[in-house]
Amino acid sequence: MSTPLADKIKSLIRINGPISVTDYFALCLADPEHGYYRTREPFGRHGDFITAPEISQLFGEMVGIFLVHAWQRHEQPTGVRLVEIGPGRGTMMADMLRVIKRITPSLFDDLHVHLVETSERLRGVQRVTLEAYSTKISWHDSFEDVPEGFTLIAANELFDAIPIRQFVKTPTGFRERVVALDAEDELAFTVGVATLDPDLLPAPVSTIPDGTIFELSPARQAVMQTLCQRLKEFGGTALIIDYGHMVTGFGDTMQAVRQHDFDPPLANPGEADLTSHVDFEDLAKVALSMGVHVNGGLRQGEFLYGLGLAERAAALARDQEPVDQRLVAAAVDRLAGEGAGKMGELFKVIAVSSPALNLMPFRPVE
Secondary structure (H helix, E strand, C coil), X not given: CCCHHHHHHHHHHHHHCCEEHHHHHHHHHHCCCCCHXXXXXXXXXXXXXXXXXXXXXXXXXXXXXXXXXXXXXXXXXXXXXXXXXXXXXXHHHHHHHHHHHHHCHHHHHHCEEEEECCCHHHXXXXXXXXXXXXXXXXXXXXXXXXXXXXXXXXXECCHXXXXXXXXXXXXXXXXXXXXXXXXXXXXXXXXXXXXXXXXXXXXXXXXXXXXXEEEECHHHHHHHHHHHXXXXXXXXXXXXXXXXXXXXXXXXXXXXXXXXXXXXXXXXCCCCEEECCEEHHHHHHHHHHCCCEEEEEEEHHHHHHHCCHHHHHHHHHCCCCHHHHHHHHHHHHHHHCCCCCCCCCCEEXXXXXXXXXXXXXXXXXX
16 A cells, blocks of 8 residues: 555656655655645544643643743733634633733733644644634744734644654764665665764764664754744743653664554554654754754743643643543543553653753752
8 A cells, every 4th residue: 555645756756756854854755746744634533643732721821821820921912912823723822812811911912823824724723723712813834924022832733743854873973874776676674875973962973772763853953943932032931841861872763653553654544643753852952053042941841830831721620520620630630640651751841041040940050
C-alpha cells in the first residue's frame, strides 16, 4: 500500500535524487496537496493523537494562571497581545481566556488575542470553539503579522512539528541522513553527502559508535529567534511546552503517530503525524544568545503542580458525582503523572522573558 504523497516523493527522488530528512518531514506535514496538516483532523479521540488541552480544561487553566502571573511580574502593561502559535482546535485558548476573565478581569478586558494558524480548516474549528470571545480574536498566517506591543505567547506542542535534520556517524564523520529508494523501489533511509561540523556535537566524535544519529533543527532555532526578537523589542514572556529532553544528546527521536499508535516514519507519508523530540537546551541557548532571560526547565508535572493543579482539580471535583470525580483524577494523572502514556515527565517546560524576570513555579536563577 502506498499513499498519494509517497508516490509524489518517489517521483521527486527519481528526478532529483535523495531528499534530506528535513525536506521529507516538511513534505509529510505541509505538502499543499497531501500534507498531514492540510488534509487531516489530527486532534482528539477520532484523530491520531490527543494534546494536553483536549484531556482536561485544567491544562489551559494552569497556562492561563501562569500568563496572568507573568503579566503581573511585568508590572501589568496595557495593550497586551496574547498569542498562541498552532492553536489546534482553540481548546487551550478558550480555557485560558475563561480563567483570565475570572481572576483578572482588567487584563481580560484589555487584551487582544492573536492566533497564528495556517490551516483554513482549523481556523473554522477555532472560530466555533472561541465564539464567545469572537470580538477579541484575530487570525494570522505568520507570527510576524501580529501587531506591535507587549506580548504573552503560548506555544504548546509547536516545536515538535518543526522539521529536523539528522546526521549519522560514519567512518568519515557525521553525514546527513537522507530518504532514497531501495532495490524494491520503496522509501528507505541512507547516508548523503553533507557533513556536520564536529563543534556542533555534544561529545567528541571519537567516542561515538558508527550508526549513531544526531539531530539538529535550524528551523526550530529560527522560530525561537523570531519569538525572542519580538520579546526584546516589545517586552513579554513566551511559555514553551513540548515533549523532549533538557540536555542535548544523541539518538533518533523522529516518530510517526497514526490513529493513536506509532507508525514507521517512512510507511504512510501524509497520513501519519510526524514529530521529533525537542532539544530544550538548544532552544535555551538561542534565547540566551539573544539576551533573553530563560526560566526553566521543568517537567510538565512539576510545572502544573507548582501552579496549583491539585487544588484546582479538587475544586473541580468537589460537588461532582463519583464517576466524574474519577475522570478529574484520571485527567490529572495523565497530565502530570509519570510513566507510559502520561505527560508529566516526558513533556518539558521553559519560559523566556524580556526584561529578565523570575517566574513561578520555576526555581529562581541566581
